[in-house]
Amino acid sequence: MQQFALTGANGFLGFHVRTALRDLGIESKAIAVGDGHNPSAAVAALNGASRVIHLAGVNRGTDDEVTVGNLRFASQIADAIVRADTPPSTIVFANSTQSTNGSVYGNSKASAAATLRRAAELVGAEFQDVKLPNLFGEHGQPFYNAVTATFCHLLANGEQPFIDRDSELTLMHAQDAADLLIGSTSADAGEKVQVRESVKGLLRRLTEIAATYDRGEIPDVAAAFDRNLFNSYRSYTFPHQAPIRLARHADSRGSFFETVRSHGGCGQSSFSTTEPGITRGDHFHRRKIERFTVLAGAATITLRRLFTDRVYEFDVTGDKPVAIDMPTMWAHNITNTGADTLYTAFWSNEVFNPEVPDTIAESV
Secondary structure, X not given: OOOEEEEOOOOHHHHHHHHHHHXXXXXXXXXXXXXXXXXXXXXXXXXXXXXXXXXXXXXXXXHHHHHHHHHHHHHXXXXXXXXXXXXXXXXXXXXXXXXXXXXXXXXHHHHHHHHHHHHHHHHXXXXXXXXXXXXXXXXXXXXXXXXXXXXXXXXXXXXXXXXXXXXXXXXXXXXXXXXXXXXXXXXXXXXXXXXEEEHHHHHHHHHHXXXXXXXXXXXXXXXXXXXXXXXXXXXXXXXXXXOXXXXXXXXXXXXXXXXXXXXXXXXXXXEEEEOOOOEEEEEEOOOOOEEEEEEEOEEEXXXXXXXXXXXXXXXXXXXXXXXXXXXXXXXXXXXXXXXXXXXXXXXXXXXXOOOOOOOEEOOO
């Protein structure tokens, strides 16, 4: 069984890498760096590991803090690699495309790469220097990780972002970066999922996404980049924008309400009946958009973000229809809490592919 070790496991990219590994059924060991570094624990985590991925870094602070911090982190991991009885066969560094631009940050990342490369050569390991562009994705920290996170946070809270200076960005979704770092995709594939967009263009896209989703509608997610932006934005709207209220029209003939209004892309609708006391789901999605709508009966929809313990519950009924969208990378299920059969409609933005189901078992 493969064993992975990570630095920066609790950071933004660490969350996405751990999610990608969970999809493959691979657990990872976290290695602390900086002041919390424990040399013996680091060696133990690396011993017998098939791959170590160095994610931790310093990209904010004074010039000295950035320079010293990045080299310190790399040196701590390099020392542990050399000391391990059975060092990892592959050493991966989450580098930056800025490592060649001559900046203080870029130079510090280049130095960190050189330090890890020397360690790999000493133990006969493969070294992969993965230069990543601007990353975006679910649960990035606003005003820190990336401009996308800041825009999403502000728009989700009803504020209008301000652009001081426009520039061109090269963007990659964090799940695509994770696939690259864990070896699920090649460098060529990584190049193909990068998108160039201006800061103004990014804000325009996100503003349109926010306005559409504020109406409870699904924006055009036909392109993978637009789907990824939408999923990123959604992570800043949950739980305060859930559930989505649906307009129910009733007369002597019965009742009618819309469950989904999508503005573009593929889609699949399905329907289930669930007997009292039965639970469906207990899985998560990495990229798939999924909506639950109870048509008749009573249910509790439960969600939990991966690698956390807090659980969110929504009690829903067919008498007062609402839609609840499942955030990506959140485990979720639905339980019939009523005395009668539960009728539920499901919608996802893609036709189910059993070879690539993007439905990973995970108990809430």
